[in-house]
Amino acid sequence: MKAIIPVAGAGAKLRPHTYTQPKALIPIAGKTILSFIVDQLHAAGITEFIFIVGYLGEKIQEYVTQTYPHLTCHCIYQNERQGTGHAVELTKSIVGDDEVFVVLGDTICEYDVAEVLASPHSMLGVKRVDDPRGFGVAAVDSEGFIEHVVEKPSIPKSNLALVGLYKIKETHILFECLRHLFTQNIKSHGEYNLTDALDCMLKRGAKFKSFRVKNWFDCGKKETLLESNATLLKKFGGQIHPSLVSENSIIVPPVSIGAGCVLKNAIVGPHVAIGANSHIQYSIVRDSIIGSYANLFEVVIDNSLIGSDASVKGLSRSLNIGDNTEIDFG
Numbered sequence: 001m002k003a004i005i006p007v008a009g010a011g012a013k014l015r016p017h018t019y020t021q022p023k024a025l026i027p028i029a030g031k032t033i034l035s036f037i038v039d040q041l042h043a044a045g046i047t048e049f050i051f052i053v054g055y056l057g058e059k060i061q062e063y064v065t066q067t068y069p070h071l072t073c074h075c076i077y078q079n080e081r082q083g084t085g086h087a088v089e090l091t092k093s094i095v096g097d098d099e100v101f102v103v104l105g106d107t108i109c110e111y112d113v114a115e116v117l118a119s120p121h122s123m124l125g126v127k128r129v130d131d132p133r134g135f136g137v138a139a140v141d142s143e144g145f146i147e148h149v150v151e152k153p154s155i156p157k158s159n160l161a162l163v164g165l166y167k168i169k170e171t172h173i174l175f176e177c178l179r180h181l182f183t184q185n186i187k188s189h190g191e192y193n194l195t196d197a198l199d200c201m202l203k204r205g206a207k208f209k210s211f212r213v214k215n216w217f218d219c220g221k222k223e224t225l226l227e228s229n230a231t232l233l234k235k236f237g238g239q240i241h242p243s244l245v246s247e248n249s250i251i252v253p254p255v256s257i258g259a260g261c262v263l264k265n266a267i268v269g270p271h272v273a274i275g276a277n278s279h280i281q282y283s284i285v286r287d288s289i290i291g292s293y294a295n296l297f298e299v300v301i302d303n304s305l306i307g308s309d310a311s312v313k314g315l316s317r318s319l320n321i322g323d324n325t326e327i328d329f330g
Contacts, residue, residue: 001117002098003046005037006087007105008054008078013221016322017307022056024105025063026219027289029232030239030256030273033219034060036108036232038068044113046101048072050094052087054079083191089178095171102194104164108228110215116167121209124149124198125165127216136162136195138210146208151188151195162195163216170206177201222305222320229289230271238273258292275308291323 011023018026024034031039038049049068053060053075061075076090088102101117109125116123124146126138132153138160139148149162168174177200181192188196202208217231218224238256245262252269258276267284268274275292284300291308299312306312307323314328321327 001046002048002050002095002100003038003041004050004052004088004091004095004100004102005034005105006052006078006084006102007034007060008052008057008081008087009105010055010081011106014225016320016325017305018055020056020307020323022053022060023219024060026225027273027275027291028108028219028225028229029236030258032063033106033108034063035067037103037105038064038071040113041101041103042068042071044117046117048074050074050076050091051105052076052078052090054081081191083187084194085178085181085192085197088194088197089175089182089192092175095175097171099167099169100171100174102166102168106219107164108217108219108232109163109165109213110217111165111211111213116165116211119167119209119211121145121207122169123165123167123211124208125163125213126160126210127163127213128159129161130159132156132159132161136193138162140210144210146198146202146210148202149195149199151193160210163213165213166194166198168201170201173201173204173206177204223303226271226287226289226303226305229273230287233271233273241276252286 007024011018014023025032057077064073074094078087136149136151137153137156137158138146139158141147177197180200181196186196217228219228233254238254240257241259243259244257247264249263249266255269256273260277261274262279264281266280271287272285274290277292278290278294280296282298283296286302288301288304290306293309294306295311297313304319309324310321311326
């Protein structure tokens with residue numbers, strides 16, 4: 001089985017950070033969004049990955065090459081962003097007749113990956129949501145089999161949202177349906193959506209069974225990214241690199257602190273993730289994500305997202321600043 005991970009999106013809701021960093025490489029709980037996905041699938045036995053890249057795609061390619069040299073990785077460029085269906089269709093020559101597990105590049109979920117892979121059926125991950133109108137929506141029968149899927153319906157017939165996890169066994173039908181979308185110019189909300197191809201597969205006799213995810217961590221915007229960071233740190237405990245230099249400072253777990261960091265007269269935590277080689281002095285930081293090589297001096301911040309190579313001096317409360325930024329409130 002091959003894993004397909006579309007990561008070509010621009011991540012507009014996470015700007016200014018995604019002006020210089022692909023959304024999939026945004027840090028969370030001591031890792032990147034992409035590494036959470038790849039590590040989870042690799043632990044279940046998948047060793048071949050296809051990344052569909054576009055915006056800042058060279059950074060994704062470099063990261064994958066350096067971080068996962070032991071895996072078989074392919075990068076395909078989606079030069080025109082025409083939707084998830086178009087993205088998956090680009091993988092046809094690499095996939096062949098193999099089964100695939102498609103995971104959207106901003107989807108961190110908690111579920112039994114091995115159980116899903118071992119199922120004799122194609123599988124779609126679902127979760128109940130209060131308002132499903134912004135998601136793909138699945139109608140499910142009493143035995144858990146999918147009857148119908150639709151992308152972002154104005155009047156949903158179910159509150160089961162598709163979470164971006166798709167195990168597909170009948171890939172020959174998948175690519176036939178994707179070709180059908182293109183030839184008939186069938187679009188949803190202006191794009192060729194994978195959801196429409198899945199519905200086409202259902203109509204052509206493919207069987208999909210639903211599986212529920214235990215948790216779904218939203219990484220799409222600042223507020224939900226920070227919430228997910230806190231939840232993941234509480235769940236996995238976070239890690240403090242042994243090279244940390246801490247002088248007259250207090251760490252309130254759970255936190256994640258990267259290599260080469262320096263804390264001086266600081267209080268850090270809870271729910272703080274700090275990238276490598278960052279310096280925090282005479283400051284209080286909680287419920288925040290701090291990038292690598294950042295420098296914080298005499299600040300009190302919470303619920304903040306600070307990019308790499310950023311410098312903040314003075315007093316502040318809530319920030320959302322991108323990479324290579326310098327702020328002086330003095």
